[in-house]
Amino acid sequence: MPGMKSPEAHCAASATATPHVVQPHKQALLKRLNRVQGQVRGIAQMIEDDRYCVDVLTQVAAIQSALDAVGLQLLEDHTRGCVAAAVKAGRGEQAIAELMTAVRRFAR
Amino acid sequence: MPGMKSPEAHCAASATATPHVVQPHKQALLKRLNRVQGQVRGIAQMIEDDRYCVDVLTQVAAIQSALDAVGLQLLEDHTRGCVAAAVKAGRGEQAIAELMTAVRRFAR
Amino acid sequence: MPGMKSPEAHCAASATATPHVVQPHKQALLKRLNRVQGQVRGIAQMIEDDRYCVDVLTQVAAIQSALDAVGLQLLEDHTRGCVAAAVKAGRGEQAIAELMTAVRRFAR
Amino acid sequence: MPGMKSPEAHCAASATATPHVVQPHKQALLKRLNRVQGQVRGIAQMIEDDRYCVDVLTQVAAIQSALDAVGLQLLEDHTRGCVAAAVKAGRGEQAIAELMTAVRRFAR
Numbered sequence: 001m002p003g004m005k006s007p008e009a010h011c012a013a014s015a016t017a018t019p020h021v022v023q024p025h026k027q028a029l030l031k032r033l034n035r036v037q038g039q040v041r042g043i044a045q046m047i048e049d050d051r052y053c054v055d056v057l058t059q060v061a062a063i064q065s066a067l068d069a070v071g072l073q074l075l076e077d078h079t080r081g082c083v084a085a086a087v088k089a090g091r092g093e094q095a096i097a098e099l100m101t102a103v104r105r106f107a108r
Numbered sequence: 109m110p111g112m113k114s115p116e117a118h119c120a121a122s123a124t125a126t127p128h129v130v131q132p133h134k135q136a137l138l139k140r141l142n143r144v145q146g147q148v149r150g151i152a153q154m155i156e157d158d159r160y161c162v163d164v165l166t167q168v169a170a171i172q173s174a175l176d177a178v179g180l181q182l183l184e185d186h187t188r189g190c191v192a193a194a195v196k197a198g199r200g201e202q203a204i205a206e207l208m209t210a211v212r213r214f215a216r
Numbered sequence: 217m218p219g220m221k222s223p224e225a226h227c228a229a230s231a232t233a234t235p236h237v238v239q240p241h242k243q244a245l246l247k248r249l250n251r252v253q254g255q256v257r258g259i260a261q262m263i264e265d266d267r268y269c270v271d272v273l274t275q276v277a278a279i280q281s282a283l284d285a286v287g288l289q290l291l292e293d294h295t296r297g298c299v300a301a302a303v304k305a306g307r308g309e310q311a312i313a314e315l316m317t318a319v320r321r322f323a324r
Numbered sequence: 325m326p327g328m329k330s331p332e333a334h335c336a337a338s339a340t341a342t343p344h345v346v347q348p349h350k351q352a353l354l355k356r357l358n359r360v361q362g363q364v365r366g367i368a369q370m371i372e373d374d375r376y377c378v379d380v381l382t383q384v385a386a387i388q389s390a391l392d393a394v395g396l397q398l399l400e401d402h403t404r405g406c407v408a409a410a411v412k413a414g415r416g417e418q419a420i421a422e423l424m425t426a427v428r429r430f431a432r
Contacts, residue, residue, distance in 0.1 A: 011160070023158055033152040037145060043178075044141040050131055052119070053186035054210050060179045061213040064172060068323055070151075071168045076316045078161035084312070087303045096300070100292045102162050105169040107284055107322045176431060184424045192420070195411045204408070208400045215392060215430045227376070239374055249368040253361060259394075260357040266347055268335070269402035270426050276395045277429040280388060286367075287384045294377035318378050321385040 011082030011095075024077055032070055039063045071106050078102070119190030119203075132185050140178055147171045179214050186210070227298030227311075240293055248286055255279045287322050294318070335406030335419075348401050356394055363387045395430050402426070 023029065040063060046056045079099060086095035131137065148171060154164045187207060194203035239245065256279060262272045295315060302311035347353065364387060370380045403423060410419035 023155060023161075026155060026158075029155050030152055033148055033155070037148050037152075040141055040145045040148060044138055044145075047131060047134060047137050047141070050134075053131075053182050053190065054206055057179055057182050057186075057210045057213065060175055060182065064175055064179075067168055067172055067175070071165060071172075072316065072320060072323060074161050074165050074168065075319060076312070078165075079312050079315065080308070082161065084303045084308050087300045087308075092296070092300050092303075096292070096295050098162055099295065100288065102165045103291060103319055103322075104288060105165065106319075107288060180424065180428060180431060183427060184420070187420050187423065188416070192411045192416050195408045195416075200404070200408050200411075204400070204403050207403065208396065211399060211427055211430075212396060214427075215396060239371060239377075242371060242374075245371050246368055249364055249371070253364050253368075256357055256361050256364060260354055260361075263347060263350060263353050263357070266350075269347075269398050269406065270422055273395060273398050273402075273426045273429065276391055276398065280391055280395075283384055283388055283391070287381055287388075290377050290381050290384065294381075298377065314378055318381045321381065 011085060024081070025073055029070060029073060032066060036063055036066050036070070039066065068106070075099075075102060075106070119193060132189070133181055137178060137181060140174060144171055144174050144178075147174065176214070183207075183210060183214070227301060240297070241289055245286060245289060248282060252279055252282050252286075255282065284322070291315075291318060291322070335409060348405070349397055353394060353397060356390060360387055360390050360394075363390065392430070399423075399426060399430070 039059065043056060043059050043063070046059065083092070083095045083099050086092050147167065151164060151167050151171070154167065191200070191203045191207050194200050255275065259272060259275050259279070262275065299308070299311045299315050302308050363383065367380060367383050367387070370383065407416070407419045407423050410416050
């Protein structure tokens with residue numbers, strides 16, 4: 001089918017500029033990020049208004065949690081999609097090495 | 109001087125709605141948060157464009173680091189300001205308990 | 217060959233009591249954990265000796281880092297072994313769900 | 325009184341080798357660390373026995389939590405003790421800078 005791309009197109013680090021694969025939780029992720037943007041604006045306003053630091057800190061921690069959830073969702077989708085496809089195709093080694101680098105960034 | 113408030117006004121959890129104390133790193137924090145907002149918009153665009161998950165994850169981790177820095181700056185300013193003032197005034201107990209709750213939110 | 221077990225035996229959550237699979241980094245992990253035990257004893261001694269808190273904290277953070285490394289190694293070996301085998305066998309769904317639960321425990 | 329030391333003796337980074345100050349939660353901390361040692365031995369045994377990675381990871385995360393609790397208790401005692409004393413004595417600047425370095429080590 002012309003114009004169609006396989007899911008794996010998206011998975012290559014050297015993906016073409018405009019892959020047509022749809023991230024499975026795209027709308028949910030965009031909604032979450034929209035909310036995060038509002039939260040960041042909220043914190044800026046709190047600092048502008050000289051609000052109590054501890055209250056601001058509580059909001060910063062809330063954003064961190066929201067971003068953790070975004071990151072974990074991306075990790076899961078990536079593992080189910082690109083990593084699983086690479087493993088099945090016998091190219092698991094590199095995909096898993098790259099996955100672990102991403103996990104490490106989120107690890108404690 | 110009418111309209112003037114002591115730095116401690118800002119420190120009370122029950123602070124009045126519009127304290128006039130200036131957060132020592134206000135401009136720097138607002139600048140950082142402004143940059144964070146741009147980064148969050150950037151991630152939303154990457155997801156919109158079906159960009160490679162691992163690249164998106166790298167950006168999410170970058171925002172987390174930026175927010176960590178904001179949180180730690182707030183913690184430090186709070187300790188130097190409100191907590192130190194409370195300790196000197198003999199009301200350190202409660203201020204330190206509250207500080208530790210805030211630290212716990214950022215702790216691993 | 218009697219008494220031999222396939223690598224996958226180890227991977228089942230309901231593994232028999234004595235799987236015979238060898239963890240690829242077994243000796244390295246045991247060596248690290250041995251060192252961690254020494255570090256924990258060292259901290260106990262520091263507290264026993266009323267050593268300066270900040271120095272004790274530095275040691276606690278060092279142990280945390282050592283355990284992070286152990287956890288990440290286990291995660292990587294698990295992904296390369298059990299998860300990859302499950303994906304190839306068409307049972308990736310559950311294995312990845314379980315993997316993500318483990319990642320979440322280490323996530324920030 | 326010969327042999328007696330002030331609480332602040334313990335607080336100096338350049339504390340003498342054998343300060344006599346008692347850490348307020350000494351016994352509780354030693355008990356926790358004793359339990360952590362047992363947990364680390366338990367993990368080593370699990371790896372020795374080729375136990376399922378995900379179960380080992382759960383135990384590693386449990387130790388991390390136990391060490392977090394130890395670290396936070398040390399941070400709190402340090403703030404209530406050494407940092408508060410330094411603030412009252414007008415030497416808060418350096419004590420708070422050092423405290424924040426310790427917080428940063430535990431921060432996400």
